[in-house]
Amino acid sequence: MRADLPPVPALIERKRDGFPLAPGQWRALIEGYTAGRVPDYQLSALCMAVVFRGLDPAELAELTDAMLASGDRLRFDGEPRPRVDKHSTGGVGDKTSLILTPLLAAAGVVVPMMSGRGLGHTGGTLDKLEAIPGFRTNLPLADAVTQARRIGAVMLGQTEEVCPADKRLYALRDVSGTVPAIPLISASIMSKKLAEGLTALVLDVKVGSGAFIPEEVRALELARTMIGLGAARGCPVVALLTAMDRPLGVACGNALEVREALAMLRGEPCPADLVEVTLALGAEMLVAAEGGAGQGPGAGGTRRAERERRAAARARLEALIASGAALDAFRTLVAAQGGDPRVADEPEQVLPRAPVVHEVRAHAGGMICEVAPKPLGLAVVALGGGRSRVEDRIDPAVGIELRARPGDTLARGDLLATIHARTPADAEAAEAAVRAAIRYGDEVVARPLVSHRVTVEGVERL
Numbered sequence: 506m507r508a509d510l511p512p513v514p515a516l517i518e519r520k521r522d523g524f525p526l527a528p529g530q531w532r533a534l535i536e537g538y539t540a541g542r543v544p545d546y547q548l549s550a551l552c553m554a555v556v557f558r559g560l561d562p563a564e565l566a567e568l569t570d571a572m573l574a575s576g577d578r579l580r581f582d583g584e585p586r587p588r589v590d591k592h593s594t595g596g597v598g599d600k601t602s603l604i605l606t607p608l609l610a611a612a613g614v615v616v617p618m619m620s621g622r623g624l625g626h627t628g629g630t631l632d633k634l635e636a637i638p639g640f641r642t643n644l645p646l647a648d649a650v651t652q653a654r655r656i657g658a659v660m661l662g663q664t665e666e667v668c669p670a671d672k673r674l675y676a677l678r679d680v681s682g683t684v685p686a687i688p689l690i691s692a693s694i695m696s697k698k699l700a701e702g703l704t705a706l707v708l709d710v711k712v713g714s715g716a717f718i719p720e721e722v723r724a725l726e727l728a729r730t731m732i733g734l735g736a737a738r739g740c741p742v743v744a745l746l747t748a749m750d751r752p753l754g755v756a757c758g759n760a761l762e763v764r765e766a767l768a769m770l771r772g773e774p775c776p777a778d779l780v781e782v783t784l785a786l787g788a789e790m791l792v793a794a795e796g797g798a799g800q801g802p803g804a805g806g807t808r809r810a811e812r813e814r815r816a817a818a819r820a821r822l823e824a825l826i827a828s829g830a831a832l833d834a835f836r837t838l839v840a841a842q843g844g845d846p847r848v849a850d851e852p853e854q855v856l857p858r859a860p861v862v863h864e865v866r867a868h869a870g871g872m873i874c875e876v877a878p879k880p881l882g883l884a885v886v887a888l889g890g891g892r893s894r895v896e897d898r899i900d901p902a903v904g905i906e907l908r909a910r911p912g913d914t915l916a917r918g919d920l921l922a923t924i925h926a927r928t929p930a931d932a933e934a935a936e937a938a939v940r941a942a943i944r945y946g947d948e949v950v951a952r953p954l955v956s957h958r959v960t961v962e963g964v965e966r967l
């Protein structure tokens with residue numbers, strides 16, 4: 506039954522003034538928004554009020570459930586294999602989903618991954634996938650389930666069938682400055698993940714200046730909030746806190762990131778931080794698939810035994826990369842979704858390239874102490890790799906390859922970055938952003954890559 510929708514201005518004012526909405530009102534708002542009865546401008550005002558005022562637990566639960574109920578779910582009745590996914594809270598250069606989906610499928614896990622597009626200064630998995638010519642992410646629900654059962658993996662976006670409320674709200678938040686709010690991020694992520702019919706979920710909660718929630722204490726709160734939403738709805742969740750005080754890997758920009766993800770799947774040399782974060786998340790996914798997700802030290806045995814399980818899982822994933830099985834799974838996934846499967850073997854030939862390739866070299870020598878991810882992410886958006894308005898089209902070819910890492914000691918003339926741009930003027934603007942993002946000094950700013958593991962049982966420092 507449709508919930509009654511009170512006048513929306515009164516609800517916005519109530520939230521603006523710091524009061525919770527009454528039971529049923531979030532449901533009515535989301536139903537109204539999905540049906541087109543509540544306009545974007547009212548929802549963005551309300552989201553901005555949530556950024557400042559938050560939601561209480563009952564409001565958050567109702568918002569999440571309403572977003573989940575806005576569409577259908579992936580149904581895997583009778584499917585004997587575990588279904589595990591991972592989701593990140595958003596970062597710059599984060600291409601781990603492109604690697605983990607085929608890698609876990611190669612390990613026998615079903616990965617029905619529903620992702621989003623670029624959000625604010627961060628990239629989105631859907632935009633990255635669409636850099637592969639022909640790749641379709643708007644699959645009908647039934648086809649998505651059939652494909653996941655057949656090949657063990659599917660990568661799709663929110664559609665009118667699944668999570669339509671998140672599809673619209675996500676795009677609206679992207680361009681209205683309303684991403685960084687723990688309840689909005691939690692409801693967005695968990696509504697998508699709960700619609701996937703998972704047996705377990707692994708979250709990559711980013712922390713550091715390039716994360717939507719930069720502070721460690723609040724990142725832990727975000728992790729706990731999502732773990733709580735999952736636990737209350739029968740989905741065990743494990744979260745890792747990973748560093749986003751510098752970009753992950755070298756490539757930032759859609760096609761460039763696909764190329765870097767493929768380097769890892771092909772067993773080629775690739776950035777050590779990318780390998781580390783990807784395998785840490787992958788090991789959690791594999792252990793979760795075996796029934797270990799959500800277990801803290803008390804529930805799953807000693808911490809030492811748990812670490813040994815994760816180490817064994819990691820070794821298995823490394824072997825699947827070395828044997829070519831993960832790359833085969835990627836090729837199969839791309840072909841199943843209409844993409845050009847030659848991308849797996851000849852990425853240079855298949856992926857789009859920008860007409861201007863511009864090197865940025867150090868003006869002076871010294872040690873790099875910081876590479877700030879947010880201005881770099883914004884520079885990629887300005888190059889055309891992200892959106893400033895809902896209707897903006899992405900240019901998949903543009904981006905920045907960042908060669909300088911915190912702790913590197915460079916000489917004058919050393920390469921800092923390579924910019925891939927549409928025009929020389931765009932490249933120059935991006936060069937200024939790269940130079941501003943890189944700071945020299947004596948004290949390196951770099952968090953541990955994977956710092957905490959959070960489960961329903963508590964927090965473990967790694």
Ligand code: URA
Binds near residue numbers: 593624694697
């Ligand atoms: N990822 C999502 O899916 N939603 C958010 O709000 C942030 C990151």
